[in-house]
Ligand SMILES: Nc1ncnc2c1ncn2[C@@H]1O[C@H](COP(=O)(O)OP(=O)(O)O)[C@@H](O)[C@H]1O
């Protein structure tokens with residue numbers, strides 16, 4: 001589940017553009033410093049910021065990217081390098097949720113802000129990620145994922161989004177302005193995961209982002225809804241214990257999958273007992289995983 005949607009642009013400063021061009025010529029830091037009349041230390045700091053902004057593994061990767069730039073340094077500085085957006089890749093396979101995926105996708109074609117609401121562990125994050133992957137073709141400028149768990153201050157929401165979008169800091173403008181202007185002409189789906197502890201800050205920011213970017217949409221996840229009139233709330237139910245055709249539902253399938261990975265695999269003859277356990281757990285995905293482990 002990587003490379004969703006189209007490429008995005010990363011802003012690099014004029015100086016970083018010059019350093020990048022020099023890396024393309026395979027110069028050492030000392031040679032770059034001598035050429036640009038800056039200290040080796042300064043070169044090092046430009047290289048590390050290029051590595052971060054361009055999400056490159058090492059300077060060889062940067063040198064390869066430099067090959068795609070125009071040859072004059074001014075052009076290089078203005079050049080924005082395309083990096084594909086990525087969604088995090090969960091470590092376990094996704095199970096079911098066909099009806100919920102369809103409903104959320106449909107909601108996102110009619111509403112610009114959809115909040116997937118439900119208790120911790122019900123499966124909001126996994127559902128949002130799978131819907132985001134399903135929709136990657138619908139948003140020309142890609143689907144972007146921002147986890148707000150590490151953000152403890154409302155003022156840091158915009159910087160977290162800017163970071164996820166790969167927008168470097170610009171001294172002359174705020175992170176909010178950077179994100180607003182980046183999104184303005186683009187068509188993106190922004191997944192804001194775990195909004196519950198920042199409801200007011202998210203609302204204030206989303207009013208600006210959505211107003212400024214008419215073709216973008218936001219899929220938020222939260223334990224509580226954002227409580228704004230332009231929000232469409234989707235209550236994430238527990239995993240179904242029984243399928244519509246009467247067969248085993250998603251909850252039972254998740255239990256069987258996780259149990260099969262553990263030390264005491266259960267046979268699928270046990271589905272009645274497993275269904276009873278899943279019902280007792282209200283189809284909560286996390287609880288089912290723990291019970292099956
Ligand atoms: N549809 C699913 N298929 C497979 N695993 C799931 C599914 N839904 C949830 N899980 C697993 O259950 C746990 C809780 O899900 P998560 O999406 O993190 O819940 P929430 O975001 O509501 O707290 C995670 O370990 C997740 O991988």
Ligand SMILES: [Mg+2]
Pocket residue numbers: 124125126193194221
């Ligand atoms: Mg979550």
